[in-house]
Amino acid sequence: MGETQKIEIENFDFTGLILKEPKEKSVGLPAIISSVKQAAKYMDPIDAFKLSLKINQKGGFDCPGCAWPDPDDDRSALGEYCENGMKAIAEEATKMSVTRDFFVKNSVAEISKFADFKMGKLGRLTEPMVLREGATHYEPVSWEDAFKLIAKELNALDSPDEAIFYTSGRTSNEAAYLYQLFIRAYGTNNLPDCSNMCHESSGVALSHTVGIGKGSVTLNDLHEAEVIMIMGQNPGTNHPRMLAALEKCKNNGGKIITVNPLPEAGLLNFTDPQSPVKMMKGGTSLTDIFAPVKVNGDVAFLKAIMLKLSTLEDANARNVLDWEFIKEHTHGFEDFLAELKKEDLAHCIADSGVPETIIDKVTHLMAQNEKIIICWAMGLTQQKNGVGNIQEVVNLLLMRGAIGKPGAGTCPVRGHSNVQGDRTMGIWEAPKDTFLDKLEEHHGITAPREHGYHVVSAIEAMKSGKGKVFFAMGGNFLSATPDTQYTAEALQNTNLTVQVSTKLNRSHLITGKQALILPCLGRTDKDIQSSGEQFVSCENSMGVVQSSQGILSPPSKHLKSEVSIVAEIASATLRNTNIDWTGMAGNYDKIRDAIQATISGFDDYNSRVRESGGFYLPNGARVRKWNTTTGKAHFTINTIPHNELKDGEYIMMTLRSHDQYNTTLYGLDDRYRGIFSERRIVMMNVNDMKARGWREKQVVDLFSEFNGVKREARKFLIVPYPIPEGNVATYFPETNPLVPIDSFADRSHTPTSKLVKITIKSVN
Ligand SMILES: Nc1nc2c(c(=O)[nH]1)N[C@H]1C(S)=C(S)[C@@H](COP(=O)(O)OP(=O)(O)OC[C@H]3O[C@@H](n4cnc5c(=O)[nH]c(N)nc54)[C@H](O)[C@@H]3O)O[C@H]1N2
Ligand SMILES: Nc1nc2c(c(=O)[nH]1)N[C@H]1C(S)=C(S)[C@@H](COP(=O)(O)OP(=O)(O)OC[C@H]3O[C@@H](n4cnc5c(=O)[nH]c(N)nc54)[C@H](O)[C@@H]3O)O[C@H]1N2
Ligand SMILES: [Mo]
Numbered sequence: 001m002g003e004t005q006k007i008e009i010e011n012f013d014f015t016g017l018i019l020k021e022p023k024e025k026s027v028g029l030p031a032i033i034s035s036v037k038q039a040a041k042y043m044d045p046i047d048a049f050k051l052s053l054k055i056n057q058k059g060g061f062d063c064p065g066c067a068w069p070d071p072d073d074d075r076s077a078l079g080e081y082c083e084n085g086m087k088a089i090a091e092e093a094t095k096m097s098v099t100r101d102f103f104v105k106n107s108v109a110e111i112s113k114f115a116d117f118k119m120g121k122l123g124r125l126t127e128p129m130v131l132r133e134g135a136t137h138y139e140p141v142s143w144e145d146a147f148k149l150i151a152k153e154l155n156a157l158d159s160p161d162e163a164i165f166y167t168s169g170r171t172s173n174e175a176a177y178l179y180q181l182f183i184r185a186y187g188t189n190n191l192p193d194c195s196n197m198c199h200e201s202s203g204v205a206l207s208h209t210v211g212i213g214k215g216s217v218t219l220n221d222l223h224e225a226e227v228i229m230i231m232g233q234n235p236g237t238n239h240p241r242m243l244a245a246l247e248k249c250k251n252n253g254g255k256i257i258t259v260n261p262l263p264e265a266g267l268l269n270f271t272d273p274q275s276p277v278k279m280m281k282g283g284t285s286l287t288d289i290f291a292p293v294k295v296n297g298d299v300a301f302l303k304a305i306m307l308k309l310s311t312l313e314d315a316n317a318r319n320v321l322d323w324e325f326i327k328e329h330t331h332g333f334e335d336f337l338a339e340l341k342k343e344d345l346a347h348c349i350a351d352s353g354v355p356e357t358i359i360d361k362v363t364h365l366m367a368q369n370e371k372i373i374i375c376w377a378m379g380l381t382q383q384k385n386g387v388g389n390i391q392e393v394v395n396l397l398l399m400r401g402a403i404g405k406p407g408a409g410t411c412p413v414r415g416h417s418n419v420q421g422d423r424t425m426g427i428w429e430a431p432k433d434t435f436l437d438k439l440e441e442h443h444g445i446t447a448p449r450e451h452g453y454h455v456v457s458a459i460e461a462m463k464s465g466k467g468k469v470f471f472a473m474g475g476n477f478l479s480a481t482p483d484t485q486y487t488a489e490a491l492q493n494t495n496l497t498v499q500v501s502t503k504l505n506r507s508h509l510i511t512g513k514q515a516l517i518l519p520c521l522g523r524t525d526k527d528i529q530s531s532g533e534q535f536v537s538c539e540n541s542m543g544v545v546q547s548s549q550g551i552l553s554p555p556s557k558h559l560k561s562e563v564s565i566v567a568e569i570a571s572a573t574l575r576n577t578n579i580d581w582t583g584m585a586g587n588y589d590k591i592r593d594a595i596q597a598t599i600s601g602f603d604d605y606n607s608r609v610r611e612s613g614g615f616y617l618p619n620g621a622r623v624r625k626w627n628t629t630t631g632k633a634h635f636t637i638n639t640i641p642h643n644e645l646k647d648g649e650y651i652m653m654t655l656r657s658h659d660q661y662n663t664t665l666y667g668l669d670d671r672y673r674g675i676f677s678e679r680r681i682v683m684m685n686v687n688d689m690k691a692r693g694w695r696e697k698q699v700v701d702l703f704s705e706f707n708g709v710k711r712e713a714r715k716f717l718i719v720p721y722p723i724p725e726g727n728v729a730t731y732f733p734e735t736n737p738l739v740p741i742d743s744f745a746d747r748s749h750t751p752t753s754k755l756v757k758i759t760i761k762s763v764n
Contacts, residue, residue, distance in 0.1 A: 005107070005109045005136065006109060006112075007108055007109050007112045007509055007510060008109075008112040008113060009112075009478065009484050009485065009488045009506065009510055009737075010116075010479075010484060010506070010733075010734070010737070011113070011114070011115040011116060012680075012714060012715050013115060014678060014680060014715065014717070015115075015668055015677055015678050015679070015680075016677045016678060017675070017676070017677060017678035017681065017697060017717050017719070018676040018677050018678075019674060019675060019676070019696065019697075019719060020674040020676065021674050022263070022265060022672065022673050022674040022721075022722070023265040023671065023672045023673075023674065035082075035083040035084075035086035035087060035090075038086060038087045038090045038666065038667075039052075039086055039089075039090045041090070042090045042091070042094040042095065042096065042121075043089075043090050043093050043094060043095060044093075044095050047093055047095075047552055048090070048093075050551055050552070051089055051093060051524060051551065051552070052086070054551055055085060055086075055089065056070045056085075058546075058612040058613050059547070059549070059612065060548075060549070060551075061523050061524060061548045061549055061550055061551065062417055062418070062523060062538045062540075062546065062548035063085040063088065063089065063417065063523075064088050064089070064092060064170055064417050064522070064523045064524075065082070065084055065085035065087075065088035065089075065417065065661070066084075066085070066238060066239050066241075066414070066415065066416075066417060067169075067413075067414035067415060067416060067417050067418070067419060067420060067540050067541040068239045068241045068242050068413070068540065068541060069218075069219050069540040069541055069542040069544055070219075070540070070544075070546070070613075071219060072218075072219065072220070072544075072613055073613075082240035082241050083240060084237065084238070084240055084658075084661075084666075085240070085241070087659075087661070087666040088661055089524060090666075091120070091503070091661065091664060091666060092124075092502060092503075092522040092523065092524055093522075093524045093552055094121075094123050094124060094555075095123070095555075096121065096122060096123025096124070097123040097124045097125075097126050097555050097556060098122045098123055098124065098125050098126060098504055099126055099127075100126075100127060100129070100139075100140045102122065103129055103137060103138040103139065103140075104137065104139075106137075107136040107137050108131065108136060108137065108138065108509050108511075109136065111504075111508075111509055112506070112509045116479070116505070116506065116663065116665055116733075117665040117667075117668060119504050119505065119506070120503055120504070120505065120664050120665055122503075122504055123503070123555070124502055124503060124519070124522075124555040124556070125501055125502060125503060125504060125517060125519035126519055126555060126556035126558060126559070127140055127519060127556060127558040128140070128141050128142070128143055128146045128516065128517065128518050128519065128558070129141060129516070129517040130145075130146065130149070130514070130515070130516050130517075131511055131514060131515040131516075132514060133513045133514050138508075138515075138517065141516070143518075143558075143560065143568070146516050146518060147568050147569055147571075147572040148572060149496070149514070149516065150469075150471070150496070150498060150516070150569050150572065150573065151569070151572040151573040153468075153469050153495055153496045153514075154186065154469060154573050155573060157468055157469065159187075159188075160186050160187030160188040160448070161187075161188045161190060161448075161450075161452070161466075162466065162467060162468040162469065163186070163188060163190060163467075163468070163469040163470075163471065164190045164192065164453060164458045164461065164462065164467045164469070164470050164471065165179070165183045165188075165190060165191055165192075165471045165472075165473070166191075166192050166193065166455075166458070166470070166471065166472040166473065166475060166477055167179065167191065167192075167193040167194070167422055167427045167472075167473045167474065167475070168193070168194045168416060168472070168473065168474035168475025168476075169193070169194045169195065169198075169414075169415060169416025169417065169418055169419030169422055169474075170416055170417055170418060170474050170523070171418060171422055171427075171473050171474055171562055172418060172421070172536030172537060172538060172548070172562070172563075173418065173421045173422075173424070173425050173536065173537045173538060173539065173545070173592075173595065174536050174537065174563055174588045174591045174592065174595075175473070175536070175561070175562035175563045175566060176418070176421065176422040176425040176426070176427050176473075177425040177426065177591055177594065177595050177599075178563055178566045178567060178570075178581075178584060178585075178591055179427070179473055179562075179566045180425060180426040180427050181426075181439065181443060181445075181570075181579070181594075182566055182567075182569065182570040182573075182574070182581075184426075184436070184439060184445060184447045184448060185443070185445040185447075185570070185574055185577050185579065186570075186573060186574060187446075187448050188448055188452055189428075189429055189430070189431060189448050189449075189450065189451055189452030190429065190452035190453045190458065190467075191426075191427050191428060191429050191452055192429055192452075192453055192454050192455040192457075192458040193419075193422060193423070193427050193428070193429075193455075194415070194416055194419060194455075194475055194480065195419050195422070195423060195427075196429075196454040196455040196456070196748075196749060196750065197382075197455055197480060197481065197482075197750060197751055197753070198378070198381065198414075198415050198416075198419065198750070199377075199381055199412050199414060199415070199419070200381070200386075200454075200745075200748040200749065200750045201380070201381040201382075201383075201386030201387045201389070201390055201745050201747075201748040201750050202215075202376070202380075202381055202390050202412040203423070203748070204387050204747050204748040205386075205387045205388075205389075205390035205391045205394065205748075206390065206394070206410060206412070206621075208391070208628070208634060208636070209391055209394040209398075209628070209633060209634045209635075209636060210394060210403065210410065210620075210621040210626060210628070210633050210634075211620050211621060211625075211626045211627030211628040211633070212619060212620050212621050212627060213423070214412070214420060214543055214619065215409065215410045215411045215412045215413075215541065215542065215543075216403055216404060216409035216410045216411075216619060216621040216622045217373055217408070217409040217410065217411045217542065217622075218542050218616070218622075219245055219542060220406075221373060221406060221407050221408065221409060222245040222246070222248070222249055222373060222411070223245060223248040223249055223252060224249075224252060224254075224371065224406060224407040225249050225254050225371045225372065225373045225407045225408065226253070226254055226255065226369035226370065226371040226372065226407065227254065227255050227256075227257065227365050227366065227369045227371070227372045227373070228246065228249055228254060228255075228256050228257070228372075228373045228374075228375060229256075229257040229258075229259060229362075229372070229373070229374045229375070230246075230256065230257070230258050230259065230260075230267060230374075230375045230376070231259040231260070231298060231374065231375070231376040231379060231380055231393070232259070232260065232298065232376050232377055232378060232379015232380040232381075232389075232754075233260075233375060233376055233377035233378070233379060233413055234260070234262075234264045234266060234267075234377075234655070234656070235266055235267065235413070236264055236265055236266010236267060236658075236672060237264075237266055237656060237657075237658045237672065238377070238415075238656060239377075239413055240266070242375075242413065243266060243267075243286065246267075246286050247284045247286065250284055250286065251284075255288045255289070255365055255369075256286050256287050256288050256289075257287070257288065257289045257290075257291065257362055257365065258286075258287040258289070258290050258291065259291045259293050259298065259301065259354075260290075260291075260292070260293065260379065261292060261293060261294060261295050261353075261379075261653070261723055261724050261727055261729075262673075262683075262721075262722070262723055262729065263290060263292070263722055264672070265672035265673070266672060267286055267287050267290075268285070268286065268287055268290075269284065269285050269286060289358060289361050289362055289365070290358075291352075291354045291358050291359070291362060292353065292354060292724060293352055293353055293354050293724075294351075294352065294353030294724045294726070294727060295651045295653050295724070295727045295754060295755065296383050296384075296385070296641055296643055296651065296754070296755050297351055297352040297353045297354070298352075298379075298380060298383075298389050298392070299385060299388055299389060299392050299638055299639075299640050299641060300347075300348045300349075300350075300351035300352040300640050301348075301352035301353075301354055301359070302392040302393065302395070302396055303340065303343050303348045303392065303640060304345060304348035304349050304352055304354075304359050305359060305362055305363050305366060305396065306340055306392075306395060306396055306399060307340060307341070307343060307345050307348065308345070308359065308360070308363040309321070309363060309366060309367060309399060309400075310337065310340060310341065310399075312363070312367055320367050321399050321400070322370075322399070322400055322401025322402075324401070325398075325401030326398070326399070326401070329398075329401075329404075329624055329626065329632055329633050330398050330632050330633045330634070330635055331628075331630045331632035331633070331634050331635065332634050332635040332636065333398075333635050335635070335637065336395060336635035336636070336637055339637045343640070347640075348640065351640055351642075353724050366396070366400060370400065370401070370402065370408070371402065371405075371406070371407030371408045372397060372400055372402040372408050373402075373407070373408060373409055373410075373411050374393045374396070374397060374410065374411065375411040375412075375413055376389075376390070376393065376411070376412055376413070377412070377413045377415070378415075378753070378754060379653070379754055380393070381412075381745070381748075381750055382745070382750055382751065382752060382753040382754040382755070383641075383745060383752055383754055383755050384641060384743070384744075384745055384746065384752050384755055385638065385639075385641045385745065385746065386745035386746075386748055386750050386752075387745060387746060387747045387748050388638035388639070388641075388746070389638075390412070391636040391638050392638050393410070394410065394633070394634075394636070395635055395636065395638075397409070397410065398633055398635060403621060403624075403633070404621055404622060404623060404624035405624075409621065409622070410621065411541075412541075413541055414540075414541040415662075417523075417538060417540075418538040418539060420539045420540070420541060420543070421537070421538050421539030421545070424539055424599065424601075424617070425595070425599070426439075426599070429451055429452040429453055429454050430451045430452075430454075431447075431451075433449065435598070435599070436448075436449065438597075438598040438599075439598055442594065442597045442598050443577070443578075443579055443594070443598075444577070444578050444579075445577060445579070453467070454749050455481060455749070455751070456482075456741060456742075456744050456749050456751065457749070458470075459481060459483075459486065459487050459490045459741060460490070460741070462490035462491060462493055462494055463486065463489060463490035463493060465493060467490075467494060468494050468495045468496075469494060469495060469496045469497075469498075469512075470491060470494050470496070470497045470498070470512060471497075471498045471500075472497075472498065472499045472500065472501075472507065473500050473562065473566075474500060474501065474502075474562075475507070476505040476506060476507045476662070476663040476664075477491070477507050478491060478505075478506050478507040478510045479505065479506050479507065479663040479733040479736065480662060480663055480733065480736075481736070481751070482736055482739035482740065482741055482743075482744075482751040482753065483711070483736070483737065483739055483740060483741040484733070484736045484737040485711070485737055486741050487741075488510045491507075491510050491511065491512060492510060492511065492512065493512070494512035494513070495512050495513050495514065496512045496513065496514045496515070496516070497511045497512040497514075497515045497516075498515070498516045498518065499515075499516070499517050499518065500518045500520050500562060500565055501517060501518070501519065501520065502519070502520060502521075502522045503664070504517075505663060505664070506663075518560075518565055519556070519558070519559050519560075520559060520560060520561060520562050520565060521550070521554055521559050521560070521561045521562070522550070523548060523550055524550045524551065524552050525550040525552055525553075525554040525555075525559070526549075526550050526551060526552065526553060526554065527549075527550060527561045529561070529563075529564065529585060529586050529587065529588070530586035530587070531586050531587035533549075534549075534561070534563075534587075534588045535547045535548060535549035535588070536548050536549075536563075536588065537592070537609050537614070539617065542616075543616055543617040543619050544613075544614050544615070544616055544617075545602075545608075545609060545614050545615055545616075545617060546609070546613065546614030547609050547610065547614065561585075563584075563585050563588060563591070564585045566581075566585075567581040567582060567584060567585035568581075568585070589606050592605045592606050592609065593605070593606065600618070601617040601618045602617075621633075643755070643757070645726055645757070648759050648760075649757055649758070649759055650684075650688070650726055650727065650728045650757075650758055650759070650760065651726060651727050651728070651755060651756070651757060651758075652682075652702070652704075652727075652728050652729070652730055652735065652738070652756045652757075652758045653727065653728075653729050653730075653753075653754040653755070653756075654729075654730055654731065654732040654733075654735050654736070654739070654753045654754065654756070655729050655730070655731060655732060656731070656732060657669070657670035657673070657675070657679065657731050658670045658671050658672050658673070659671075660731070662732075662733075663732075663733050665679070670731075673721070675719055678717060679731050679734055680715055680716045680717060680734055681716060681717050681718070681719045681730065681731070682700065682702070682716045682717070682718050682719065682728050682729070682730050682760065683719050683720075683721035683723050683728060683729040683730070684718050684719065684720060684721060684723065684728050685720075685721070685722075685723050685724065685725045685726075685727070686720045687725050688725055688726070688728075689718060689720055692760075692762070694718055694762060695718075696718065696719065696720055697717045697718065697719075698717065698718040698762055699715065699716070699717060699762065699763040699764060700716050700717075700718060700760045700761060700762050700763060701713070701714045701715065701716070701760070701761050701763055702714075702716060702730070702735065702738055702758050702759075702760055703738075703758060703759045703760075703761065704738040704739075704740065704756055704757060704758045704759075705757075705759075706740035706742065706743055706757070707740070707742055709740065711737055711738050711740065712737070712738070713734065713735050713737045713738050715763070716730065716734075728758070728760075732753060735756075736753075738756055738758060739751055739752065739753055739756050740752075740756075743755075743756070
């Protein structure tokens with residue numbers, strides 16, 4: 001291959017860093033201006049207006065931005081939108097599009113020289129394209145030929161387990177159900193999904209301890225909580241509508257504790273964009289106590305609090321622990337307490353990085369209040385001990401009886417807008433036998449029983465030649481997964497890669513011998529099938545299932561819905577099933593009937609989903625029905641992780657900026673953190689900078705070494721930042737080449753994207 005044919009797995013150019021003071025306030029007018037600018041730049045103004053009225057409204061469409069729930073009753077007439085939701089929509093409903101001419105003009109190698117930001121801004125994909133073996137350019141292909149190619153490759157495999165089917169979390173319940181049904185009828189459980197890299201640690205920990213892999217609270221619980229502790233989450237950027245719920249909690253007298261290595265602006269002060277009066281007054285101060293934990297210091301922090309609670313209990317014989325709850329509802333308390341008491345408080349405090357005065361304040365709030373909610377996201381899950389982190393959260397709640405009653409409970413805040421629904425629909429590499437039994441019974445298929453690959457094992461299977469066809473329902477597998485170089489080699493080792501996508505991304509460029517791009521409808525597009533206009537449904541972070549219906553004309557007449565793509569692949573591939581793929585794709589009610597017949601909680605699905613606001617799925621933990629091995633909630637014992645650092649080593653966490661949606665870059669600014677126009681940065685404590693004699697904007701290279709394998713990421717600029725010493729922060733996906741493929745959480749296999757040991761070398 002000549003130099004011009006080299007396909008780049010990432011882009012290294014600097015874009016011109018500008019630094020300002022980090023913000024202490026979030027949302028308000030600048031947020032509105034920013035979202036309006038984004039909409040004006042990329043969308044047709046009439047479309048933008050129409051969408052803004054329908055977003056997250058009853059009978060409207062589900063914002064593709066995040067999985068935060070909508071109020072059950074009083075939804076804002078202005079639309080339940082937020083700055084970043086509007087950006088997500090502008091990204092999808094863009095008036096720009098990528099036509100066949102673009103692919104004729106630009107080879108894959110040439111497209112790979114585009115920066116990710118520029119690639120995303122090219123617009124919506126418009127027709128199916130194929131990259132034939134040995135070709136340098138994608139060329140148009142008919143849908144029919146694309147489906148035939150997929151069927152041919154799938155049917156040529158020695159075993160269905162040589163095919164891998166990834167799902168990102170925007171896929172609707174209807175598409176997800178049909179997709180997993182096809183995959184199981186075809187014969188494999190190889191269904192890795194974005195959840196494997198996201199809240200898998202929450203699912204594993206919560207299933208084991210409280211018997212359901214989802215959170216237990218509703219939005220109203222947040223409003224009436226007395227204490228909300230937010231751990232490892234940056235809602236100001238990633239779940240902006242959560243701030244309105246926190247504000248309600250505060251107005252009702254609640255207190256908010258933030259546990260984070262970074263003082264994230266969104267949590268410090270909030271101005272509701274839908275309240276002009278408050279915007280004038282300057283907003284609500286949200287966080288009452290900020291605990292600046294060290295990266296991965298959370299178990300130590302939680303143990304320090306629990307130790308202090310148990311000491312309080314012993315000393316005062318006060319009712320600090322909820323004995324009635326512990327006796328009636330839990331299992332394993334004595335063992336847990338005995339182990340806890342062996343911990344040394346001073347060590348816990350030192351390992352957490354949080355001053356004891358702050359831990360005392362937190363303990364006080366925990367002891368004085370009964371309605372306690374703990375929220376968390378990627379700061380807790382993407383750790384080696386991600387499952388342990390969350391089990392400790394549960395321990396604390398169980399000690400206080402703070403689960404399964406109003407205003408209290410677990411709140412893992414989900415990422416992708418239907419990631420929770422996809423799992424409910426059976427997108428899971430480790431399905432329960434009872435679920436497979438139902439599929440067999442209702443659809444007359446033989447479902448495979450052996451568990452399949454999760455994200456990490458899927459990459460390894462492709463690398464070793466065991467995975468030969470890779471199919472992605474959305475997402476950007478190459479850039480979202482760890483160890484970019486390794487994953488690139490894995491994907492390039494396959495016979496065929498297929499991407500069902502709305503927008504162009506790097507996963508379309510790093511391909512198997514042959515590749516297909518199948519462009520699909522997005523959330524905001526109208527979906528018309530043989531029986532007429534369709535709607536789909538999604539489940540939010542709190543287990544509410546609601547309908548979602550797009551309102552815009554699709555950007556091209558060649559697009560298909562994810563449902564019809566799956567149905568047509570199934571029809572082309574499978575010969576021996578009696579499943580009516582065409583009928584289901586023609587009328588999504590039929591898919592919902594099948595869901596109702598096979599998944600519990602969906603009784604009267606077709607009528608209840610049509611009710612305004614949708615319906616809640618059953619949730620055992622919410623009503624103190626523990627679906628665990630003992631029928632009780634489990635206390636667990638989790639060790640404190642130790643991350644010894646040699647001289648010159650740092651622990652790196654990889655984060656989202658304010659201007660991105662995972663691998664999609666809305667822009668190059670991280671407004672709240674005061675970092676503008678650049679993403680190749682490393683946030684570092686000034687004392688660490690001084691110790692190395694480094695200045696602001698110093699150019700550095702980053703290295704990691706794990707199990708004897710060295711990895712590198714070149715060209716980053718140092719940004720002085722209020723972050724604990726020994727910790728640094730960078731943006732995802734730029735530093736994914738440093739995340740080792742074999743460094744993942746125990747039991748959940750989630751890559752340790754927030755715990756990467758690195759060294760840093762200055763370039764000049
Ligand atoms: N606008 C926008 N919205 C999004 C997304 C997006 O990219 N853009 N992504 C969506 C998805 S898929 C997800 S999963 C969510 C992600 O939502 P978040 O989890 O909020 O996203 P991250 O940027 O990964 O931020 C993690 C936070 O954890 C903190 N942290 C890191 N390490 C630790 C630690 O060891 N302990 C503690 N206590 N804190 C730590 C970081 O400082 C940071 O504040 O957002 C969803 N919503
Ligand atoms: N280092 C590091 N790595 C991480 C993380 C981290 O914090 N640090 N976070 C992890 C997390 S939490 C997650 S969830 C994953 C995300 O991993 P993915 O879900 O795989 O990645 P996204 O960037 O969300 O995918 C974006 C692409 O999805 C496609 N798309 C958008 N909407 C639709 C749609 O409606 N249908 C279809 N078919 N396609 C659509 C577009 O083509 C777009 O380019 O990344 C993980 N990777
Ligand atoms: Mo996520």
